[in-house]
Amino acid sequence: MARCAAGHVPADNTKQPVGAHKGSVVNSLRTPALLMEGVSLRVKNRLLLSDFSLRVDKGTFHGLIGSNGSGKTSVMELAVGFRKPTTGRIEILGSAPTPRRPALLRRIGIAAQNPGFLPRSSVREHLLSIAEIFGSTVRDVDILLEALMLEDCVDTRVEEISVSERQRLAVASAVVHRPEILFLDEPTANLDHEARRNLVSLLRSSNIIGTTTLYTTRRLDEIETLCDEVTILDKPDTFAQPRRYFAAERAMPLPVFGGWR
């Protein structure tokens, strides 16, 4: 992952404003899909994030990479309004994510690390219900089931599917209503090579149709393949201090999944 080397990282980035990387002039003209400014998060006297800033422009695929406990999930939860920041400002699609707003949630897709599913539903029923709940067309359901290799378990109850299938179904549930912005928290953690490649291909396709994506991962190759921009979260001795911010070029062209248009 040479692309992640310090050459792309501003030399003194400790006080670097968000978006101050190459291409920042262009970026400053764009409307951000997600903006986090000076965000801190303290939970039970533990500082999980300190003065964190992030700008994700519309239509970009933004990677969030870091080790365990570096605060990736906290950033994701703050961005979608699952947590309230201790200090700082967050804006998603032009609105504050808290308090909870159903109209805003309709425009967002979220795949959590430990996903939940509608109880006692089959895989297909679950996905159809999610599409209906979001007021979306159900025509993408079969395409997604095929793209994520879930055809073999469409009639299986969600309680009985494997960990890998659960993870793929969670991603399908997050994208089935074609959200404007997509949050994916380590969606490939339990996938084998083929499933991972299919998922990455689908995500690439969704990005091509304009979905902004914030993607957390520990895999550098996915960052290389998918991301337009990357934020690295470090965890020094006491708390997360995410500062390094750089632009990466996509390395490897992937086939765009045909049905997802």
Added chain:
Amino acid sequence: MSTFRALHRALMRAEARDLSTVVLLLVTPVILLVLLTAVLGLDDGSGSTNTLAAGTITMTVSFSALCSGVTHILAWRMNGVLGLMRTFPISNGALLTAQALTGLVLAAAQVGLLLIIVDLPTKGLDITSRSSAAIAPIVLGYFAFFMLGVLVANLTRSIATSAALAILVFALLLYGGAVIYPIDQLPSAWHTLAPFSPFYQFHESVSVSLSGVLDWSGLARSLAALAALAAVLFVAGRTALRWDTRSA
């Protein structure tokens, strides 16, 4: 299809497939009422069976609703469903109402079956068109107790604590609502407090509806009180709903 309808349909499917709970909900009150009717010999057509039926309906519907409120929130929290629902474009109140309506369908089946089964062997139950007035208090009563269950589930973190608290609340309301003893035989302070128990208003309005001699003004008063209690509990349940999926 609207978000609310789609969610209600998904929840209804989950509920209907939980066969053990459905069977337990439908069979238990019937067995209870048939046994009580047989043991007490209330088949003389004097209306005693109606009184007993009203008490049994109040007890079973309120207990089912309270348990439903508690168990659904706790189960959703534990199996990650609450985390999923948090992402749905629907308000807290609409989400809880969708589940309450789902349970209400079961409660309606519970009451219907109960009345039919009891009426068939004993013929002691006097059901007239006026008895349909019991539908409104059953709906409001179910809703109020469901929201009370939601409150209990959000005050506690473990199943054991929730179950204990739910039983405690149920027992307090049952005694406080003067359902166990006739209110005339209770201390005077009880007369003032009892109307604030959802049990009291629920029991009163179902009893009045099934008594055969329908007192419309009494029913309207009980219904208004029950509706006010249900509204307060709805606002409290909606506000108290915690979305975090961590549990003890």
